[in-house]
Amino acid sequence: MKAKKFLALALAAALALSVAGCSVPGQTTPAASTPAASTPASSTPAASTPAASGEKVFRYAVSSEATSLDQQKTNSVGDNELVRSMQELLVRVVDGQIEPAGAESWEISPDGLTYTFHLRENKWSDGQPVVAGDYVYALQRLMDPATASPYSFIGEYIVNAREIEVGEKDPSELGATAPDDSTLVLQLVNPTAYFLSLLGSASQFTPCRKDYVEQYGETFAADGEKNVYSGPYKLVSSANQVYIFEPNEYFWNAEKVGFDRVEVNVIADSNTQVAMYNNGELDYLNVPTEQVPAYDDVDEAYMNGSEDWVYINAKSDNKVLGNSNFRLALNYALNRVTYNQLANNNVYEPWGNEVMPMVSGVKGFYGDEYTPNGYPLEGDAAKAQEYLQAAMSELGIASPSDITIQFTTSDNAGWKKIAEVIQEQWQTTLGIKVEIRQVTYSEIYSNVYPTHDFEVGYGGWSPDYPDPYTYLELFISDNVYNYSNYANAEFDELMKSTRTETDAQKRMDTLAKAEQILLDDGAVVPLQLRNQHYLLDDDIGGVNFYFSGFNIDWAYGYYK
Amino acid sequence: MAKYIAKRTVAAVVTLLALITIVFFLVRLMPGEPFTNPKLTPEIKANMIAYYGFDKPLPVQYVEYLKNLLHGDFGFSMKYTNRTVNDIIGETFPFSADLGIRALCMAVSIGLVLGIVAARNRGNGIDFFCVIVAILGTSIPDFIMGAILQYFFGIKWGLLPVALYKGIEYTILPATALAFYTIASVSRLMRASMLEVVQQDYIKTAKSKGLSDFRVTVKHQIRNAIMPVITLMGPMVASVLTGTFVVESIFAVPGMGKYYVDSVNNNDYSMILGMTVFYGAFLILCNLIVDILYGVVDPRIRIGKK
Numbered sequence: 001m002k003a004k005k006f007l008a009l010a011l012a013a014a015l016a017l018s019v020a021g022c023s024v025p026g027q028t029t030p031a032a033s034t035p036a037a038s039t040p041a042s043s044t045p046a047a048s049t050p051a052a053s054g055e056k057v058f059r060y061a062v063s064s065e066a067t068s069l070d071q072q073k074t075n076s077v078g079d080n081e082l083v084r085s086m087q088e089l090l091v092r093v094v095d096g097q098i099e100p101a102g103a104e105s106w107e108i109s110p111d112g113l114t115y116t117f118h119l120r121e122n123k124w125s126d127g128q129p130v131v132a133g134d135y136v137y138a139l140q141r142l143m144d145p146a147t148a149s150p151y152s153f154i155g156e157y158i159v160n161a162r163e164i165e166v167g168e169k170d171p172s173e174l175g176a177t178a179p180d181d182s183t184l185v186l187q188l189v190n191p192t193a194y195f196l197s198l199l200g201s202a203s204q205f206t207p208c209r210k211d212y213v214e215q216y217g218e219t220f221a222a223d224g225e226k227n228v229y230s231g232p233y234k235l236v237s238s239a240n241q242v243y244i245f246e247p248n249e250y251f252w253n254a255e256k257v258g259f260d261r262v263e264v265n266v267i268a269d270s271n272t273q274v275a276m277y278n279n280g281e282l283d284y285l286n287v288p289t290e291q292v293p294a295y296d297d298v299d300e301a302y303m304n305g306s307e308d309w310v311y312i313n314a315k316s317d318n319k320v321l322g323n324s325n326f327r328l329a330l331n332y333a334l335n336r337v338t339y340n341q342l343a344n345n346n347v348y349e350p351w352g353n354e355v356m357p358m359v360s361g362v363k364g365f366y367g368d369e370y371t372p373n374g375y376p377l378e379g380d381a382a383k384a385q386e387y388l389q390a391a392m393s394e395l396g397i398a399s400p401s402d403i404t405i406q407f408t409t410s411d412n413a414g415w416k417k418i419a420e421v422i423q424e425q426w427q428t429t430l431g432i433k434v435e436i437r438q439v440t441y442s443e444i445y446s447n448v449y450p451t452h453d454f455e456v457g458y459g460g461w462s463p464d465y466p467d468p469y470t471y472l473e474l475f476i477s478d479n480v481y482n483y484s485n486y487a488n489a490e491f492d493e494l495m496k497s498t499r500t501e502t503d504a505q506k507r508m509d510t511l512a513k514a515e516q517i518l519l520d521d522g523a524v525v526p527l528q529l530r531n532q533h534y535l536l537d538d539d540i541g542g543v544n545f546y547f548s549g550f551n552i553d554w555a556y557g558y559y560k
Numbered sequence: 561m562a563k564y565i566a567k568r569t570v571a572a573v574v575t576l577l578a579l580i581t582i583v584f585f586l587v588r589l590m591p592g593e594p595f596t597n598p599k600l601t602p603e604i605k606a607n608m609i610a611y612y613g614f615d616k617p618l619p620v621q622y623v624e625y626l627k628n629l630l631h632g633d634f635g636f637s638m639k640y641t642n643r644t645v646n647d648i649i650g651e652t653f654p655f656s657a658d659l660g661i662r663a664l665c666m667a668v669s670i671g672l673v674l675g676i677v678a679a680r681n682r683g684n685g686i687d688f689f690c691v692i693v694a695i696l697g698t699s700i701p702d703f704i705m706g707a708i709l710q711y712f713f714g715i716k717w718g719l720l721p722v723a724l725y726k727g728i729e730y731t732i733l734p735a736t737a738l739a740f741y742t743i744a745s746v747s748r749l750m751r752a753s754m755l756e757v758v759q760q761d762y763i764k765t766a767k768s769k770g771l772s773d774f775r776v777t778v779k780h781q782i783r784n785a786i787m788p789v790i791t792l793m794g795p796m797v798a799s800v801l802t803g804t805f806v807v808e809s810i811f812a813v814p815g816m817g818k819y820y821v822d823s824v825n826n827n828d829y830s831m832i833l834g835m836t837v838f839y840g841a842f843l844i845l846c847n848l849i850v851d852i853l854y855g856v857v858d859p860r861i862r863i864g865k866k
Contacts, residue, residue: 025654025655025657025658025725065640066640067639067640067641068640068641068642070641070642073641073642075597075641076597145607145610146611148604148607148608148610148611149604150595150597150600150604150608150641151597151599151604152604152607153599153601153604165603165604165607166603218636218642219642219643219644219647220642221642222642222643222647239651240651240655240725240814241812241814242814265724265812266812266814267723267812268809268812268818269809269810269812271707271810272710272722272723272809272810272811272812275710275711275714275715275722275723276722276723276724276812278715279714279715279718279722281721281722281723281724439591440591440592440825441592441596441825442590442591442592442593442594442596442825442826442827443591443592445596445597445598445600446592446593446595446596447591447592447593449598450602459598461598464599480601480602481598481599
């Protein structure tokens, strides 16, 4: 009987535990004493909506965790978005315009090389004043090889930054100085027309407190209390894959901060995000590409800055790729409209130029001021054949079927399909053979593209600053990102001249000319500009979207 | 018994050491690198390689890794640059374990009952019902099961939260989704084992001695039939408690599963190693406990090992 009793008891207990159970881990760990758990612990999801509790809470989801919330080591758009809400930038890009933020005003020297910022009175979340020295320290730390910031290249515009990065100079020699507590002077290597835009979007330029870095060392900013905040919000907790932000009461513009709390949940499964939004558990949703048609009338969209293309390795062992007529044939053979329907559910914009149209021109958008002659979106089979014939006679090839090119793509979701759609179009229109080679995503940007170990391959770029240069520099012959191995002396010369040109109109004309050279040469096969569709609750205002450095900006969001 | 446990423990430590060594060198053979940002320049990559000590010869790194491991230090993640692997395991394992224990309790209790009932009613309607449950359990993948539960209970009927893991009501759906497959395997195993035991001579003896049907089933049949289930429990506990990628992902449970799978995709060497060593150690521990449990449940093993 003993055995039976034991078994029966054990089973009953087990079942009871599995259903009723004791509290879940988040409720018992110390992290639970953070606001997440101390909010009215309502039992139904409906009761936890902001309306019921009277708190103004903004909730949304991100699909992956931040790699780091250390302001100098942020390494992705997602990291940058979070840090921009909790550290004060010198200036802020709001709806594409540069607005004063940590700096009240600034002067730029006539040669465009010296920026003098006058800081406003601002305080860290522990009540200490934010001084110019905090910005200087942050920039020195960014470039210091000992910090090993994955994004330190963004500071290379500053005098001596590059030398510090490679260990040739000491961080103290950086061209960033603080004559007094409220003045910051930055010396640039070249007059960089887009430097303010960069400061307005990149979190790597935000101030940093030396005492906190020294106290926490390598774990600096690993959790809310391991950093101190100069921006609109402070990070209360990042435990258990939820980022919880609360207003920073010491922030200079604290009365404009609209939410009582912001909860950013890490939810990897995009369908779960959709379900939670539909259930009223989130206030903002990035609609997954495959579900966009279902929200046709209710969603809105913005371009998130990602542009995709096919790299062509111009110095490949496959000689046809070095021939510009052949590269043009590839470009004209592609019907980008059909491609976009088949590969992307028609969610993106097909695109036949290299520079994204929303980057800044002289006064307005580059796309409004310049219209370089790109490739027809629907392709042109007759022209493609002409270019192919020209290429074949130049190279002495008898039949298109003698040409085989290898298309490299990664194991990322959707990449295989993109390769197959393009393969099909090139094979049908040109009669050449296209082979697909798949490598892992971790290889493609570490071993494959940087070593030019490919023939043609799918890739793209997201800008850090809104200027045509960010796209065009990828084709300068000695640029580290020139995966295409493209080399054109005229193009190099034009690009070089834009670096020192201080006349905005002349500079932009030159950039447009450079883009035309790329297009005439078939340096790359542009494919698409990515749209991000989203749903945002109607009662929320002040949230803005952008394409360079960050996508969503809720630092001054509020409930209407 | 003490000698037996000591022997098993030594074997466990050797196994673990072999595991660490193999994984340490295997991860370096994976294609690609941990630093994959397309914007990374060679100079910055060199700085990062130095930061993580990868510029030293591999055997030196290995010795250093073992030294740190003696202090229980798994090192810093390469993807989440300011977090240690210990920190991440410490934060995520409680969630995975909590979910796993709930699922396991549900699965084992329901599975055993179903198996026993099915065996007792062999061939009739009840058995048929149990077979159907088992077939559904093994054939419906957990990502479908999870999505179905989420849709009906979370969205359509609004009875339970769709996702996250913030209170008891949040645990029910993921635990059920996770338990479903295990219910099926436990019940099938228990049923087969019950039917095998029922033909043994000692059951006939017990019956002929005039023991009640109930006593025969409980005291002789179940106690003997449960052995294969206990064998299965060791690896099952280890795998269920250390996180499951799919269920955790669907229900946004902040557990270990996602980190383990992502670490491989990201080539995050220290995370892969840390997670594997942790999982391996846990699996070995579970097996050790099962070995000891055999002795408790089945006196014959205790005698045999002496």
